Amino acid sequence: MKSRYIALKNGNEYEKINEASRAIRKGDLVLFPTETVYGIGANALDELAVSKIFKAKGRNSDNPLIVHISDTSMLEKLVTNVGHIEKILMEKFWPGPLTIIFNKKDVVPNNVSANLDTVGIRMPSNPIALELIARANVPIAAPSANISGKPSGTIVEDIIEELDGKVDYIIDAGMTDIGVESTVVRVINDEVHILRPGKITKEDIEKIGIKTIVEKHILEEIKDNETVMSPGMKYRHYAPNTKCVLVYSENEENLINKINEIIKDQENCLIMCKSKNLIRYNAKNKIEMGNSLEEISKNIFTILRKVDSYNVDLVVIEGVEKTELGLAIMNRLIRACEHNYIEC
Ligand code: TXA
Ligand code: MG
Numbered sequence: 001m002k003s004r005y006i007a008l009k010n011g012n013e014y015e016k017i018n019e020a021s022r023a024i025r026k027g028d029l030v031l032f033p034t035e036t037v038y039g040i041g042a043n044a045l046d047e048l049a050v051s052k053i054f055k056a057k058g059r060n061s062d063n064p065l066i067v068h069i070s071d072t073s074m075l076e077k078l079v080t081n082v083g084h085i086e087k088i089l090m091e092k093f094w095p096g097p098l099t100i101i102f103n104k105k106d107v108v109p110n111n112v113s114a115n116l117d118t119v120g121i122r123m124p125s126n127p128i129a130l131e132l133i134a135r136a137n138v139p140i141a142a143p144s145a146n147i148s149g150k151p152s153g154t155i156v157e158d159i160i161e162e163l164d165g166k167v168d169y170i171i172d173a174g175m176t177d178i179g180v181e182s183t184v185v186r187v188i189n190d191e192v193h194i195l196r197p198g199k200i201t202k203e204d205i206e207k208i209g210i211k212t213i214v215e216k217h218i219l220e221e222i223k224d225n226e227t228v229m230s231p232g233m234k235y236r237h238y239a240p241n242t243k244c245v246l247v248y249s250e251n252e253e254n255l256i257n258k259i260n261e262i263i264k265d266q267e268n269c270l271i272m273c274k275s276k277n278l279i280r281y282n283a284k285n286k287i288e289m290g291n292s293l294e295e296i297s298k299n300i301f302t303i304l305r306k307v308d309s310y311n312v313d314l315v316v317i318e319g320v321e322k323t324e325l326g327l328a329i330m331n332r333l334i335r336a337c338e339h340n341y342i343e344c
Helices: 014-026 047-057 072-078 084-093 127-136 156-163 202-207 252-263 275-280 293-310 325-336
Strands: 004-007 030-032 039-043 066-068 098-103 118-122 169-172 183-188 191-196 212-214 244-248 269-273 285-288 314-318 341-343
Touching: 004 014, 014 030, 014 039, 014 127, 014 169, 030 127, 030 156, 039 047, 039 127, 072 118, 084 098, 084 183, 156 169, 156 293, 191 202, 202 212, 244 252, 244 325, 252 269, 252 275, 252 314, 269 275, 269 293, 275 285, 285 293, 293 325
Parallel strands: 004 169, 030 169, 066 118, 098 183, 191 212, 244 314, 244 341, 269 285, 269 314
Antiparallel strands: 030 039, 098 118, 183 191
8 A cells, every 4th residue: 555645845745744643653654854854653652553663664672763753851751860961962962963862661662763772852943843742642663764775765766666555655855955864963071072074073062062972883893803882883874776986085196196097097997076076077977966065965865866777887986085074974874985085
């Protein structure tokens, strides 16, 4: 059966959300927009409903879900204690693309947290997401909308084929604003550890006077014997079937020269680069990613989903800076390339 489709591209016809909110309360799945990427939502307090998310995505049960709330009063029911650093983060960055890991209460089903004692919570800023949660009047567990391993959905057109019929409702609100998933953080000894980089950056958190540490797995490969603080980091993610290589340099001329050197002997390749650098490459296939980090972040998943259709032997991707939002982009790109990475 096909999913029921709710078109919300033209602003604020929020009464259309009521039906989807009722579906959440009933234990059904709703695909909905957030400011980062689309999510596949279910009532976070309903273990059976949550189990349907894992089935729809083909997601491993040891990979926990993020719980979305519309109001801080929902938080108290889900977590045992809110520390003072967490309170500062919530005040400064919620609603918004920041997921905070807390110790969970027993009401949070074990499949949401993948049997950990903790749960990741965020209050999205997308008004449709907030209305959906508020009208359902329950917290919503939601991973990104994609089959496990694929790039997260930022437009419904990209994911309709793989998810139609697997969810009960699809709320289509056009392209999401940010394009990469939320920053995931955990506070340990009053320091913030970034487990997954996103739009809320290390620099943003340090600006408010909190020491912030970027976990090394964000840009480095995980070795077999290593444990990771965020289970999602273990899995193959974002990678097209075509072989990809990510090239990075602090110096843009070096970067362009290196890429030209790589493609010299590659007749059938595709380049993903900043729009302004398109003219610098003499290749048959090129995709422009945008110029600013915001543009690149917004476009990156849609582009990664397209590259296989070019039928090339190699995709060469221009790296961006590893600071601010660039860190989140590099984290997704390095994984898309399965750590096939050249620094020059
Ligand atoms: O922007 C987002 O965060 C999107 C939208 C829909 O909100 N959601 C999203 O969910 O990206 P998902 O499930 O695709 O990614 C959640 C990440 C995974 O890497 C997971 O391992 C990590 O967050 N995570 C969730 N709960 C955790 C926990 N208790 N401890 C450590 N990591 C956790
Ligand atoms: Mg995901």
